[in-house]
Amino acid sequence: MPIIRDKFSLLFKKEEDKIKRKKFKNFFLIFPLELFVIGGLIFLIIFTIYISFFNVRFGNLHEANFVGFSNYINILSSEGFWNSMKFSLKFAIVVTLLETVLGFLIAYYIFSKFKGNKIIFTLLLTPIMMAPSLYGLMNRILLNNFVGFIPSYINYFFGINIDFFNPDIVFYTLVLIDVLQWTPFVMLIAYSALLGIPKQVFEAARIDGANSFKILINITIPYISSSIIAAAILRFLEAFRSFDTIYVLTGGGPGDLTSTVSIYIYKVGFHLGYQGLASAAGLILFTIMIVITFNAMKLIYRRW
Amino acid sequence: MKKLFILLGVFIISILTYGITVTMVYWPGPEAEAMQKVVDYWNSTEGAKHNIEVEIINFSRDEFWTKEETLLAAHSSDIDIVFVATYILGRYVDHLLPLEGFDLKSDVFIASSLESMSFDGLLYGLPMDVSNHFLYYRKDLLNKLFNDKKWQEKYEELSKKYLGKALKPKKPEDWNWDDYKAMSIFFTKKYNSDSPTQYGNVLQMKNLVYNIMIWNDVLWSMGGKWFDQNGKFKINTPEAKQAALLYKELYDLGTVPPGAITYEFGEANQAFQVGSAFMMLQWSAAYHILTDPNESPKVYDKVAVAPIPGPNHATHIHSLGVALSKYSKNKTAALEFLKFLASENTMKIYASNGGIPPVEPVLKELSSKRPEFTFIAEHIKNYGFVESTSEETMSILQILSDKLTAIWTGKLDVDKGLLQVQEEVEKLLNK
Secondary structure: OHHHHHHHHHHHHHHHHHHHHHHHHHHHHHHHHHHHHHHHHHHHHHHHHHHOOEOOEOOOHHHOOEOOOHHHHHHHOOHHHHHHHHHHHHHHHHHHHHHHHHHHHHHHHHHHHOOOOHHHHHHHHHHHHOOHHHHHHHHHHHOOOOOOHHHHHHHHHHOOOOOOOOOOOHHHHHHHHHHHHHHHHHHHHHHHHHHOOOHHHHHHHHHOOOOHHHHHHHHHHHHHHHHHHHHHHHHHHHHHOOOHHHHHHHOOOOOOOOOOHHHHHHHHHHHOOEHHHHHHHHHHHHHHHHHHHHHHHHHHHHHO | OHHHHHHHHHHHHHHHHOOEEEEEEEOOOHHHHHHHHHHHHHHHOHHHHHOEEEEEEEOOOOOHHHHHHHHHHOOOOOOOEEEEEHHHHHHHHHHEEOOOOOOOOHHHOOHHHHHOOEEOOEEOEEEEEEEOEEEEEEHHHHHHHHHOHHHHHHHHHHHHHHHOOOOOOOOHHHOOHHHHHHHHHHOOOOOOOOOOOOEEEEOOOOOOHHHHHHHHHHHHHOOOOOEOOOOOEOOOOHHHHHHHHHHHHHHHHOOOOHHHHHOOHHHHHHHHHOOOEEEEEEEOOHHHHHOOOOOOOOOOOOEEEEOOOOOOOOEEOEEEEEEEEOOOOOHHHHHHHHHHHOOHHHHHHHHHOOOOOOOHHHHHHOOOOOOHHHHHHHHHHHHEEOOOOOOOHHHHHHHHHHHHHHHHOOOOOHHHHHHHHHHHHHHHHOO
């Protein structure tokens, strides 16, 4: 018996050593990339923190003076900053709600009727393959009231003269454009989550007499809720700091009516040249995003 | 073996010294197209002789200065020749080498254009294009107004109703801003169902610094300025209020397309090209596009230009040009190319291909092919102004843009808005 126990111990130890060597090899292989990414990120964060305590303008770090927390105080007392935060929050909440609901509904529909259909799925994903600034430019032409075909077809079929960039409705135009581009992202996540639900669960529910609606409410949605929440959080974070599409379409205007916090920071840093101030604003935004992400991850893990 | 090493060494040296590539940044559009022709000519002639090849890199026009400034702030040696403008020169000057002392015959350029490329008395850039604004209008429709009694009666009726005084149509050269408003109303379908155009005018109201350069024409024409006699920034003045309210009034009246809050150069041109607008304040570079039968088939033969209206005609002017980067590793080669540019012959090639160089003999010689050259020369000479060449010019324009676009659309009160501009610019200038 001791011989058999020894033999098993030897085998077990050999396996352990093999696993340790594999882990070491894996670590060694990805270490340079990790060092590059994390190192770069840490360097950027530290440098940004450093700059935020100086009145840096136009990249002239050597001429800048230490100003302590002045930049942070200026940003937090700036009307423009809070206006842009309000707009970002409103925009992010609206588009996240719409995209989450629509994304799930479309994913569920495809899952029910066209499961496995690669062509339909790929076509639906096309908007997210486009660069946001290019997408914004495209919409600038499509929605132009003189040369854009959308206003002219609306006028032709319905007799309505609609100006999509009128200040009273420009917010909804921007929401529509964002929803059209990013709903497929939520759809992709929801669809993947739906594919992960075991078939047996549905079969068991049907055997027990559950109809489609009850299966949807009591099985499907709870099963994929973590994925949906994760998708919603990702979309919220992205929409909150939206830049490209809105900047190309409206420049954040008129005034700061459609200025997101990213556009505000960009203008402060690059147009006005206050890099110290922009760094402070960027760090405030970063802190807010970290807090939201941390709490969101807690929520996801709890549900998981 | 020894021979092989010698051959290898010669081969390596010849590769290293074969030719120098000078990189020049430009922005896409008629200017870059014209410069490409000059560069092609240089590369096949002088450049081939000197073994110096010039390559143009086009950054997109959107956020062009930000991209270029980022490279300069990083002390990048990737660019040898930098694209500059009057309004950005002050900001770039620490990254540029003055062109004084080099054998450049810069006197081929108009003196004022050289001043617009100078800072603290030193020349930093060669001016390649000069930009100003015109009032573009439909001469066919204006002629009809002058000859049609019913139209004239309607014009008087509308001006009395909306402006409080019965006005008679005048030549655009004699317009003040009331005449401009009256024309805008008359040629807007909302007020005049017989108007052949949907809108009387197009304004570029997007939150963009270049649109404020156009608005500055209105301010200057009303007797306003950025700085008072003592050199102090002063914007909350009656003239600035009047100029701001003009745009607001035209927008509120509906004489401009509601989407004008997102309009810049391209959109304004489109509105005019499709025949939907009677007139607009627009850059001189648009003339070439609006009078081209292929680009503007509906209006190419119906376009005319006039000075910006007002008690005093005024047009913003700036030069676009090229300067030498301090960080260039090919300074000698780049200077050879700059010397080549500073010649009448080269500027003639540039002008023949779409550029607008401030070289008087060239402008006069080509005026038969490019009729706008005559107007440009005349307007710059008689009505031109430069707001400022300080390093804060772009920042001031951005602050004005943020507040004025809000004022024009009624999101900010005009007095409060101008006061905010005053405070923010004072804070900026005191730093």
